[in-house]
Amino acid sequence: MKLKILIIILLLVQWTTIFAQSDATLFGHVVDETGTHIPFVNLVIKDTRIGTATDISGHYMINNIPPGTHSIVIQHIGYKTKEMQFTIAKRESKEFDITLETITVALEQVVISGSLKEQSLRDSPVKIEVLGAAFLRKTPSNNLMQSVGMINGVQQVTACGVCGTNEIRINGLEGSNTAVLIDGMPIMGALASVYGLNGIPNALIERVEVIKGGSSTLYGSEAIGGIINIITAGVETAPRFFFNTNWSNLGDRNADIGFSPFRGRKFDALFSGSINTMERFTDLNKDNFADKVTISPSVSLFNKWSFQRPAGKTASFAAKFYHENRAGGTQEFLGAYNYKPDSKVRGSDSLYGETIFTNRYELMGSYSLPGSAGLRLDISQSGHWQDSWYGTTFYKGEQHISFANLIWLIKAGDRHNITSGVTARYQVYDDNTPVTARGSDKQFIPGIFVQDDFRINTRTNLLGGARLDHHSRHGLVFSPRLSAKYNLTGNTILRINSGTGFRTVNIFTEDHAALSGFREVVISENLKPEQSWNVSLSLNQTINRLVGRWVVLDADLFYTRFSNKILADYDTDPETIIYRNLPVGDYAVSRGVAVSANGRINGFFTWTAGFTWQDVFAVSKSGSEKPEKEAQPLSPEFTGNWLLSWDARKIRTTVDLTGTFTGKMLLPTVDPEVVNDDRLSEAYSLINLLVNYNLNQSVRVYAGVNNILGWRQSRNPVINWQSPFSDGFDAANVYGPLYGRAVMMGIRLLM
Numbered sequence: 001m002k003l004k005i006l007i008i009i010l011l012l013v014q015w016t017t018i019f020a021q022s023d024a025t026l027f028g029h030v031v032d033e034t035g036t037h038i039p040f041v042n043l044v045i046k047d048t049r050i051g052t053a054t055d056i057s058g059h060y061m062i063n064n065i066p067p068g069t070h071s072i073v074i075q076h077i078g079y080k081t082k083e084m085q086f087t088i089a090k091r092e093s094k095e096f097d098i099t100l101e102t103i104t105v106a107l108e109q110v111v112i113s114g115s116l117k118e119q120s121l122r123d124s125p126v127k128i129e130v131l132g133a134a135f136l137r138k139t140p141s142n143n144l145m146q147s148v149g150m151i152n153g154v155q156q157v158t159a160c161g162v163c164g165t166n167e168i169r170i171n172g173l174e175g176s177n178t179a180v181l182i183d184g185m186p187i188m189g190a191l192a193s194v195y196g197l198n199g200i201p202n203a204l205i206e207r208v209e210v211i212k213g214g215s216s217t218l219y220g221s222e223a224i225g226g227i228i229n230i231i232t233a234g235v236e237t238a239p240r241f242f243f244n245t246n247w248s249n250l251g252d253r254n255a256d257i258g259f260s261p262f263r264g265r266k267f268d269a270l271f272s273g274s275i276n277t278m279e280r281f282t283d284l285n286k287d288n289f290a291d292k293v294t295i296s297p298s299v300s301l302f303n304k305w306s307f308q309r310p311a312g313k314t315a316s317f318a319a320k321f322y323h324e325n326r327a328g329g330t331q332e333f334l335g336a337y338n339y340k341p342d343s344k345v346r347g348s349d350s351l352y353g354e355t356i357f358t359n360r361y362e363l364m365g366s367y368s369l370p371g372s373a374g375l376r377l378d379i380s381q382s383g384h385w386q387d388s389w390y391g392t393t394f395y396k397g398e399q400h401i402s403f404a405n406l407i408w409l410i411k412a413g414d415r416h417n418i419t420s421g422v423t424a425r426y427q428v429y430d431d432n433t434p435v436t437a438r439g440s441d442k443q444f445i446p447g448i449f450v451q452d453d454f455r456i457n458t459r460t461n462l463l464g465g466a467r468l469d470h471h472s473r474h475g476l477v478f479s480p481r482l483s484a485k486y487n488l489t490g491n492t493i494l495r496i497n498s499g500t501g502f503r504t505v506n507i508f509t510e511d512h513a514a515l516s517g518f519r520e521v522v523i524s525e526n527l528k529p530e531q532s533w534n535v536s537l538s539l540n541q542t543i544n545r546l547v548g549r550w551v552v553l554d555a556d557l558f559y560t561r562f563s564n565k566i567l568a569d570y571d572t573d574p575e576t577i578i579y580r581n582l583p584v585g586d587y588a589v590s591r592g593v594a595v596s597a598n599g600r601i602n603g604f605f606t607w608t609a610g611f612t613w614q615d616v617f618a619v620s621k622s623g624s625e626k627p628e629k630e631a632q633p634l635s636p637e638f639t640g641n642w643l644l645s646w647d648a649r650k651i652r653t654t655v656d657l658t659g660t661f662t663g664k665m666l667l668p669t670v671d672p673e674v675v676n677d678d679r680l681s682e683a684y685s686l687i688n689l690l691v692n693y694n695l696n697q698s699v700r701v702y703a704g705v706n707n708i709l710g711w712r713q714s715r716n717p718v719i720n721w722q723s724p725f726s727d728g729f730d731a732a733n734v735y736g737p738l739y740g741r742a743v744m745m746g747i748r749l750l751m
Helices: 002-019 144-148 331-336
Strands: 025-031 042-045 051-053 059-062 068-075 082-088 093-095 129-132 154-158 166-170 178-182 205-212 226-232 241-248 252-259 267-278 294-307 315-329 353-368 375-390 393-412 416-431 441-455 460-471 475-489 492-503 520-523 530-544 550-563 566-569 576-581 587-601 605-620 628-631 638-648 653-662 684-694 699-706 742-750
Touching: 042 059, 051 059, 144 154, 144 166, 144 205, 166 178, 252 742, 315 331
Parallel strands: 025 093, 178 226, 520 576
Antiparallel strands: 025 059, 042 051, 042 068, 068 082, 129 205, 154 166, 205 226, 241 252, 241 742, 252 267, 267 294, 294 315, 315 353, 353 375, 375 393, 393 416, 416 441, 441 460, 460 475, 475 492, 492 530, 530 550, 550 587, 566 576, 587 605, 605 628, 605 638, 638 653, 653 684, 684 699, 699 742
């Protein structure tokens, strides 16, 4: 009922804003060289906040345009950015059709993650992988986690077989080593990291930028293994109104709604809401535990404002709220649970269940200071509250992060582009564990950084940078960075990247194995911060063919070495998890090779394929004559992914077939029901299908199948499930889907 009222209110506001618009209108369509209409193209009138995006059929309309001569900038992945002039009179309605020129993939796309400023993906000395909004809609899911998992070398991992928390791993490194950014700001703290990218609707995302390897120089201590930077949709190019809903045969239901009023005035605004429920109990492996976590419900609200300022100066503000109520456990527990914090079965010692209540807010702002100095202030504030029971273990925690970044962008002559700044991060963490027995943990981390992108000649760029942070407990921390890019030819690019990382760890916020199950947690020492250094070599080769046809090849070598790595020891004592730093002289390594390719055929077929071999291990030199190498859990030896997409525009249909494959991996726990258990999972492959059909310019219906082959992991993820309150109970052995084939259907409306 509440959702229906919300939809009615949003429709009324949208209706009134439409009638309030000016009569000055520019409209038309955007096509490629073959005359094929292009959907979701961004169009912005230069030096204003006035803009829009083409609809499903490639048509657009911009209202509220002041009379005069203007320049309009047209951008879309895979096409050259175009700037055109037009003249419009007061109350005129003018048709203005646009043709874009195809380029090779997205090498001319603008990115920001490598340097905190906009630059071409081709020109960036740092290798950045980009998922555009269109790519996010090629998997039959509304879950950003599944879409990001289509990047070569990026793996989605479920951390708990009962509560279903998950994480994103880059090159085999734990999810806590990856900094998740929203519009370039590090607001996802340790307490939120176990939820990965949940709670961020795909409809709000313009693109996702991924950097593999340490990026601490620009983004601080959390970016020890890489970054995932989620760029939210620009207010001026967002749809005026959108609605998306889908449901599946497993009981998943999702709805997104949003609108963008005030278009073309001195400010623009985007309002959005999302709700998701998963309430059906499924138990295909007959262990009396739910194969899929139940959620009732998760709610996400998002609001973004953008203000028009002279000389192209930026001023924006965004706010996001997320609420989630998740539960997993036995059928008896979930049948008695009413999804309320005061439920009598929470913490029960007879019915096993795990319940997590989460509330989270995020505030973000960016403001370009007046004048010509190129100063920009980015600020953010976030708060996260968690109230949870893991069987009879109660965990309650909260974390608050305040962040400010004053960035100074300088162009020194024709060769130097300097990014420098001062940063401050203040974080407060408190919970009911011994970690904060003496009071909340408060850290103030000020820092300074500088980076110079030096163009040596037309072929060579050298990027060097350094960061100096001060931690109240660990003193000064220095993080250097060095990257180089060399254009071997016009279509061949060689990049070398290196850098260091530094990260403090909180066990209970990052590893749910410390809370789920009945192993005793032992922290054997005062844990020191993890430190790392990394180096990577990448080669990018573009093969240009005819218009609308191309092939891009990528090859990467990567190596990351940790000292003071904190490892969970499951083997010394089967009834405990022992957390400790590696001894002096011991180290941990993530190394490997990644190859990928993507291309376009005849303008209608696109494809991608990627393969990563990785070796993630720890080396112990103490207590033995020769070093001992030990593989790390949940890091498969190889992973891969592929995509085949067919855009049949004449029949208004797109078909996307996606797949992943995952090699064997070491599991955290020995299963006593498996004879001579070697703790190795089996290799597996998942295939997904999504079909979209455009009913008209505004309405799209779609249907898809996740896991067409119906593959499920053969091992039970819950060890000793018959006795969930015993010492041998453990829920950490999750390495693949626990449920089989899932069919989903949905409808999307854009106006």
